[in-house]
Amino acid sequence: MALFTFDISVSLDGFVAGPDPSMEDPLGKGGEQLHDWVLATKAWRESHGREGGEDNADSEIAARSIADAGATVMGRKMFSGGEGPWEGDPNSDAWWGDEPPFHHPVFVLTHHAREPVAKDGGTTFTFVTDGIESAFEQARAAAGDKNVALGGGASVAQQYLVAGLLDELRLHVVPVLLGGGTRLFENHVGSDLPRLEQAAAIESPAVTHLTYRVVK
């Protein structure tokens, strides 16, 4: 069954980015440590057109998530780091250059309409202004029998989680304390939060991979 999945690296104290993020340092202070494990893998490097990398348990886990996804949904902040009208966004062409690492359709949540953008290597960016359900439905249709991956960030992920649309949450817990920054889980007192089932815990030397299924 095709799933709507969210893979995210998180510090032990619950942050997905460190304090004081900026255009120069989008992951905030210390935040780059959260991604060291995946950047070292063969699977991640391949998807980014690079050679080498470690072919280990972490790489297998990254490879599976990459191979299983047929479309991605992400927030505007993850796409460019900006906000407001596109004309005023200095990073409106996003972070990934001419050949982004997705190699499939990507749906970007935004309040500002924009024509689709086709990149090399199979990545297309479609800009969705009518909400998270619409973005998911468009991605679901584009993914065929593959999974839809949620790219992030945390705010968009929380919206999808609270809406009960996510099927699987895959936390890659990095043994580091950031002390502040962007929390994966903010307070949602009073929300009707979904029930979860623990599906797997895989320990690698670098991180612990925890998978939870949302009970539907």
Next chain:
Amino acid sequence: MALFTFDISVSLDGFVAGPDPSMEDPLGKGGEQLHDWVLATKAWRESHGREGGEDNADSEIAARSIADAGATVMGRKMFSGGEGPWEGDPNSDAWWGDEPPFHHPVFVLTHHAREPVAKDGGTTFTFVTDGIESAFEQARAAAGDKNVALGGGASVAQQYLVAGLLDELRLHVVPVLLGGGTRLFENHVGSDLPRLEQAAAIESPAVTHLTYRVVK
């Protein structure tokens, strides 16, 4: 080597108690779900003078923590739920009745001096008014070659963690979202947080047991 350890059950979204804790409901809304796994174990029931319980991986983990500890440190809130002078604390005799489940010396951090209290079954409560280092040193001396266990709560644990005094952090991650309450890790921007090493991840049907060592 004898360690200073902290075992704590935490929701997937990082809470050690739910919203709106009260004397009647000290774990807050939904918070009791965090402890279901341990309350079901043979090891926990034995330490509380009860029969039965499940003899499984969770029980082994609980049994080891119980057997290895020769003294406990806890905060006043964990002891009684109260604050201020003891005369005004309706729960000044604590939660555990005549035979508390510790069976060893317990050191309670408080701002209000009080004579020690000896209970049945080997538990003594000593009240420490001169800070977290003193409480730890007294517990260290009392524990002999056994571990010192930190009982909680979250605020006291954060103080010990930031002070670099803890040796091992054992998180029992429960697959539930509480949406609010008391966070295990608050923001500590600017603090000199310790470095951690991942030591173990053990998956049981109910929870995932994550162990981290503080790098000294």
